[in-house]
Each structure stands twice: as structure tokens, then as C-alpha cells.
Amino acid sequence: MDESSPRIVALVPAHDEETTLPAALASLRAQTLPPDRVIVVADRCADGTVAVARRGGAEVVETVGNTARKAGALNQALAALLSVLDDADLLLVLDADSALSPGFLAEAVATLTDPTVGGVGGIFHGRPGGGLPGALQRNEYARYAREIHRRGGRARVLTGTATVFRVATLRAVAAARGTRLPGRAGEVYDATALTEDNEITLAVGTLGLRAVSPRPCTVHTEVMPTWRDLWHQRLRWQRGALENLRAYGLTRVTLPYWAQQLGMYVGILGVALFLLATALFAALGELGPPRGLWLVVTAVFVVERIWTVRRRGPRGMLLAAPLVVEFGYDLVQQAVFLAAVGAMLQGRAPRWHHLTAAPA
Template sequence: MDCMVQRVTALVPAHDEERSLPDTLASLRAQTPPPDRVIVIADRCTDRTAAVAAAAGVEVVTTVDNTDRKAGALDQALGPLLPVTTDDDLVLVVDADSALVPGFLAAAVTRLADDPGIGAVGGVFTGRDGGGLVGALQRNEYARYAREVGRRRGEARVLTGTATLFRTRVLREVADARGRTLPGRPGAVYDPAALTEDNEITLAIRTLGHRTVSPRECVVVTEVMTTWSDLWRQRLRWQRGALENLRAYGLTRVTAPYALRQAAMYAGIVAVALFLLATTLFAARGDLGPPRGPWLVITVLFVVERVVTVRRRGVWAMLLAAPVVVEFGYDLVQQAVFLRAAVDLLARRAAGWHHGVAPVPAEA
């Protein structure tokens, strides 16, 4: 009996990514083994993205009249691809502003081979250098997220859009379930109505009974937002998308943990607001002094936690975390984003898509 040959096809959706694309393609070539096919999806590009991809010797697909952002671009490529693949084949989706570390693909393929219950393997992302203070704060945030994923033994609550390896048969299941058990257009893999297609495809795969993981070996280096305004718009889209996805799926066994985390997060915002109010009132009365007794112990433990959770990033990351007040300000910005997303959703305001300007790529 002939053995079935497993093939890996890498899809790289790209919108005006001529600067970062070479780094992404180089990281794919550095995998052992590399993908069998690499297809760059040039989506509404006004720069030399398609020419850069062609010069690198990979296939180029140009989208036609795509109005559905990244989801629409991926659907246009997956439409003709899935019918000519086998159930054993795999599809790797990689953002054109991200680079896989060597060993990413081998580790992801092995994880899928070892556990048939896993439907997709996502990356654990870290941020590129640059971006000043706002970039450094994002890198600390990503380091803590990676640590959290590791403590969950790689369970991925969201398959990052930066890089994820899918079983082809699972993508076909998703397409077949659209319009019936899953929201979205029948026959489409990605739901173009979703602002955060990575979060939505995760919910789709888990709703169909498959697990999603992010092994620590599957590291991907991605861009960071370099300005506060870019960060605000990016995070507003992320949070608005997460809330809209929960609304689209409703309360189910799969979505209940996501809904509980959202509820806890908004409760935390209320708690922080009350803390700031109490601190202001005590300060106005002159009762606010250095922390002492139990408060001193709690303060010290909090500082230690902030420093320890970013120690893998080195001394500068720990020094940024130690004063606490800087990262607390960053958290307040994010909480403001969460509140704005909830208000916009309740007010039915139109949501926008933001694509940050990528910095010149650094070495992965």
C-alpha cells in the first residue's frame, strides 16, 4: 500500500508588506523541512509586495475585488486550494510582518502527528525590537502572555493570526459548518464579518470539537505598534472583535470560559476605578503615606511578580517593570480601550480595521 505523502502549504496574506515580506519568506525557507509550497496573497497592494514575492521565487496570488480584509484574502486562496489537498495535508497561515523561529514548523507538525485531537497549532509570539517605550511595553506584555500559555501546558485560547498550522480536514469541516452550526457564509473558511479572524477561527475549531495549542517551541516574531495611536486602534479592533465573536456564537460550552474572562476583566476595571477613587480621596485628606504593614507586603509581592514574569527578556525589561507605575499606566490605556469597545458595541457604532505601519524588520 502506498504511503500518503503529507504536504505543507504556507499562505502569506500581505497588504503593502514589501519591507517586511523578505524576512518572513526567509524564515519559511529556514524551517527544517521548509513548506512544500509558499503562496503570497497580495491583497489590494499599492507597493511592490507582489514583485518582491515573485523575485523570492514563491507563488503569488492577487486578490480580486476583495472587500473582506484578511479573511476575504485567505478565503480567495483557500477556495481553490482545499479541493486539491488531502486530509493529511496541512496549511500554515503566516502574517507578512512576522517571522518564524527555526524549528517552528517541525515542532508544530510533530504536535499534530502525536495528538489527533488537536485541530491547529498556533505560535507563541514575541515583539520585534524598536518602538521606544510603547514597543517595550508590548514586548513585556507578550512575554507574560507566553508565560501564561506555558503554564496552561500550551493550551491556546486564541490561535494567533501571526502564524498557525491547520489540519486541512479541519478547515474543510469549518467551511462545511458555516451557515449551519457556525456563523459565516456557507463554504467559507474564514468569516469576513469577524474583525478578529484569528479569535473567530479558534472558536470555530473548538466548537467543532478540536483542541488548539501553542507549544513553547513555536515562537514567532512579529511587529509591535510604534505609536500610542496605532496601539489604541489595534487593541480597539482586537477587543471589539472579541466581543462581537462572543455575540455571534452565543453562550455555549466553548464560549462560556471566554465570556467569564471578559466579565472578570470588566469587573477588574471597576475595581481599579474604585481603588483610584479611594486613593484620591485619601490623598485629599492627607491620609495617604508610604505603604506599611500588610499593604507593604502586598506592594512588594506585586513588584516581584511584575519583574519575575518578564525576566526572560533580560535586565532592561525587568527595570521597566520594577517601578510598576509605568506598566500600570499602560494597563490603564488598555482598560480605556476595553471600555470604549464595549460602548461602541452597545451603541452599534461601525467598527474599523487598522493596519499599523510596520517598522523596518529586525533580525528574527
């Protein structure tokens, strides 16, 4: 790398990830602009993660006494790294169960030459496997990627799967903790946050910087292979999002996120009323196939569902076509949203869930 170019350090937090880590490290070696250093942060690993990391050519840092999971592991590593890196250097945080597209880092470096950009997040796609839950997640991720493209690359979340930050941005976040930002002074990540990626997105926005996800910055990540795994993952995501908003309050930065949450819960009410009306019409014998205007509306909705996953090919489109399958998936997610609110209001301790099975 040219001496005037920023150094790139890849930080890979890993907890018992011996099966998925090789693909993550291979994707870093395959970058058109590879990182200068790759550091695996092994957090309380009881498997072969450390040995796998060293065989893959990575440096290894093992956490000491960490009780704050991913955020705590990253904070321990960053406490040492930020003292030796320059403000212009770049730091990639990559999940050990995720793999980057080859041009990811080159695009992120080019994007971060814009001083208004605080972080470049990946556009994530689901890996193969996982049966029906996995297929539904891949369709969901395809629609989210399409939404980002239509928003001009503006990201709602600097995803934990893969995000590149300027070191100066991380220093600014750490300096603002305990005053402008929630969390402990001097730490980059808020160790109390259930969703550290969502929280640091709000932190970056509060400091006046933008979160972006350029089209070439794609990353493939694991999907939850069972409904139980999916439930626990989404429950943590939703409760974390709500708690982050509560911590930040209503600001210019959080207003769109509050509006999104309000829209989701109003939508749940709308679905409940629709199901109630459907049951009532069925009981009265008035339920039948759509006709006239309702037939047109239904057809448009079906086409929209199919069109928005066309990049997934015939399998994704066939899954979307019947509507009822994806509608059932939406109902599961709405149940998660309600459960998250209930758990937060009742003050129940959050339950962490780690997927240990090898991907299908």
C-alpha cells in the same frame, strides 16, 4: 519529504507589506522542515509586495474584488487550494509582518499527529523597536507566553501571526458555516469577523478540537510603534472578541471566554474604585507609603511583575520594576475595553488600521 508525509503549504496574506515580507519568507526558507509551497496572497497592494514575493521565491495569488480584508483574501486563496489538497495535508497561515523560529513547522507537524488537535498557533514575541509602547508590548507578550506554558500549551487564540491547520479541519469549518458556525456556507473564515483568528479559534473549539501552542512554536511579530497605532489595534481586537462571543452565544466552548471578559470588566471597576479611594485618602492627607501588611503585599506584587518578564532580560525587568509605567499601560488598555463596548453598543462602524511604516 517522504511520500507518506503530509504536504505543507504556507499561505502568507499581505497588504502593502514590501518592507516586512522578506523576513517572513526568509523564516520559511530557514525551517528545519520547510514548506512544500509558499503562496503570498497579495490583497489590493499598491507597493512592491508582489515583486518582493516573487524575488523571495514565493508563488503569488492576487485577490479579485476583495472587500473583506484578510479573511476575504484567505477565503479566495483557500477556495482554490482546498480543492487540490488532501485531508492530511497541512496549511500554515503566516502574517507577512511575522517571522517563525526555525523549528516551528517541525514541531507543528509532530503536534498535529494528535487527531484531537485542530490547530497549532504560534507563541508570539514582539520585534525590537517602537520606543516605550513597543517595550511595554514586549513585556505583555512575554507574560502571555508564560501563561501559555503554565497552561500546558493550551492556547486561548490560534494567533493570526502564525497558525498551522490540518486541511481536514479547515474543510470541516467551511462545511459547518451557516449552521453550527457563523458565517457564509463554504467559506473557511467568517468575513464579517473583525478578528478572524479569534473567531476561527472558537470555530475549531465548537467542532470539538483543541487549540495548542507548543513551546518551540515561537514567532516574532511587529509591535505598534505609537500609542495611536496601539489604540486602534487593541480596539479592533477587543471589539472583535466581544462580537465573536455575541455571535456564538454562551456554550461550553465560549464559557471560559465569557468568564475572562467578565473578569476584565470587573477588574476595571476595581481599578476605578482603587483610584477613587487613593484620591480620597490623598485629599484627607492620609496617603503615605505602604506599611505593615500592605508593604509586604506591595513587595510581592513588585517581585511578581519583575519575575514574569525575566526572560526579556534586564531591560524588561527594569521597565516592570517601578510598577507605575506598566500600570499606566494597563489603564490605556482598560480605556480600550470600555471604548470597544461603547462602539459596539452604539453600532458604530469599525475602523480598520493598517501599519504601513517600516519597523524600527
